Amino acid sequence: MFRIIVVVFLAALTLGSHALAFNAWAQAPSQSSYGKAERRDPIFLRFTDLANRYWVNTDTNSASHKVVAIPMPRQCAFLYADAYTRGQMSEAEVQQTALSNCNRRLQELGPLGENYGIDCRCQVVISNETYVVPKASMPDDAYGPTSIFYRDDRGNIARLNGVVRYGALIGRDRSVTFTVDNPRGEQVCDGTMTNENPGSGQFTLSCFGGKFGSRGSYESRAGAPNDHIIARGQTGRGQPVVMVIGLPAQLAANTYGGI
DSSP: OHHHHHHHHHHHHHHHHHHHHHHHHHHTGGGOOSOBOOTTSHHHHHOHHHHIIIIIOHHHHTOSOEEEEEEESGGGOSOOEEEEOOTTOOHHHHHHHHHHHHHHHHHHTOOOTTTOSSOOEEEEEEETTEESSOGGGSOSSEEEEEEEEEEOTTSOEEEEEEEEEEOTTBTTBSEEEEEEEOTTSOEEEEEEEEEEETTEEEEEEEETTTTEEEEEEEEEEOOTTSOEEEEEEEOTTSOEEEEEESSOHHHHHHHHOOO
């Protein structure tokens, strides 16, 4: 009889420990010490549709649970997924929805290995207007995969893949500078995008210490299948150049690689 009582007591203690562990995880976002999210934070400046749903739209802004997930670390954050309370969903369930949607979108765009030397993984970053990751780890500018297609002096098509970093307010600021890193994290290009009309303008590009450069026009494209920027120009010798920002290398090549 004593043994039975001991076994029952230990089982109850174990179950109680698991319950406490789950509750601690579920409550972590609301107890986070990483600070409150604000409307002018870079992530909301980067994704205007997200900002409108999270802060402006009455249907989503009034939800009892609001969650944002993005690929991390910061240089991977070229897409997002947000989720809002539906019915009696708990905060943990809304988090899981956002995370699942982010993972699905990331997988649909194809492999990232040609652009990144790191592993990009979706992560919940904001829950109920509170950061659940250190704010310093969040994107401080706009980032995304990029591919630059060009013809060399012999007429062969060459391609440079990597990651671009640029001002989050492209299209609203008159001029935005950008840099391109290769998959090893080495800066190989820099340039400027100058806005002329909503979603379009002119660009200049200089790579490899000025050994390769281009200028031309760019336009922003929504969807198809991810928001991205397509820039077309020429080198100083009249050879064509195409730069794609926001699509992984394979998708960019299949869509725009035939210059």
